[in-house]
Amino acid sequence: MARPLRKCTTDGSAYTRPPEIEAAIDEALALDATTRLARAEILDRKAPGFLPKEALVYLIRDAKRVDDQTTLSKLFTILARRCEEVLAHQVPDTYPNAVDIRADALSELGNLVAEDETGTDGYRLDFFESRFESAFLRLWTTIARKCLRRREREVVAADPDNPVRKPVEGALEVDGEQEPTVLRKEQMVLFNRLAPDDRKLLFLRFGNEVKVESNDPAEVTLAKIYRVEGRTIRNRINAALARLATLETKP
Template sequence: MARPLRKIKLDGTLYSRRPAVEAEIQELAALGDCELELKALDCSRASPDFVSPEALMHFVRNVEPGILRDTLTECLLKRIYLLLPRADDGSLTNSNIRDDVVDHFIDLLLSDRVTYDNRLDYYEINFNSAVASDRKDARDRHWKHENRYDELEGEDDASLPIAAIGGHDPFDPTDLDQKSYRLQLDDAIDGLPEIQRRIIEMIRHDIPIDSKDPSVITISKALGKSEKTIRTYRDKAFATLRSRLERKGEQ
């Protein structure tokens, strides 16, 4: 029998998976690792080998650490991306929504691997609905964020210190003196989305976001994006780093 869920409803009863998902989990549990991996790689609902995202979520949470869990996790993330706005439409908002939803999900997975996190139970009950809710929350946040930028348009934060902009300076010299912190910071940076990671690495090497001197190499020039876009990604990266470093510090 699959491990019971632990989230409790308002009436005091436990959440439970749909009977079809329970039966699917039992069937998949009888397969070898290679066969389960092959089935998980198939994202086509029309395929007879299609594994429901709810069942896949169960195995990601419960298989032992190793290659199989890593592969299943990658398959699950692909399922999430299929439910999110396209990445190639040139929209910064859609890109931010994708990053937010995926970052949130990864944070839940990491939390669940430390100690059972019942916030993931809903993904085993109705995966698509859980992702849709995360997507709506991210969209609402960025709608408010963009309106705030519109109100502040024309203001320049280039002269502000890092701590005043992002609320947290991951490169505080006092923290960097500690080897354990540096290792945790490197791990946290490696887990950022690619564009955020590149921006943080350039900031780490004292490359300015922009400069009035056309001969100066800047992050804006290197990535071909506006100052405002770079700062938006930077602030988002700082917030993520702060969250992940605080979580590591509590372990």
């Protein structure tokens, strides 16, 4: 039986795994080590015995706890390969600082495993065990945000007298309109005056190019993150942009 999670969410309640994840972990734990590793190698989601990423995280933590470095290394390599596929899709080469973001995301995931159950915040992987895609999205978007800020500072340093930022190559299309992936210097200042929810939504959409919705059931989208329809997300984006525009018009 899978051990309970310990880390709490922002509202004070403990993270919980979905029933299907609990079942997948329990099934994996009942297998011998060789069969379990073979199951971990399965990539087809629809294939019998496929292990979701949450279950892989559990098994990785389990191997670390008993100091089984061989199993730990093999399982983490499998998980990293799956994450590389996610990053290749969500952070393509046309994305600013794509190579650094992808490499740093995998490195940070490795650090989380290495530091698991140590220090003052030793249960951060609980989030990955309960909702891996959301947790990994948060991980790489945090890294991307740091890259975006560093890029903004570099642009300002290169041309401090020109506050207008040109859209980077591959400016994303939003409902048929071209939107820059880098805000002007003035907008960046005003951006920080928006409410936290507005900042998060606009950053995910324009800073990290997370789609509003997608026909690909495996792709992480804003509609999935916020658990609402795409139309609702678009309305929220337009409202947040309107609030940003209002700030621009104020003296």
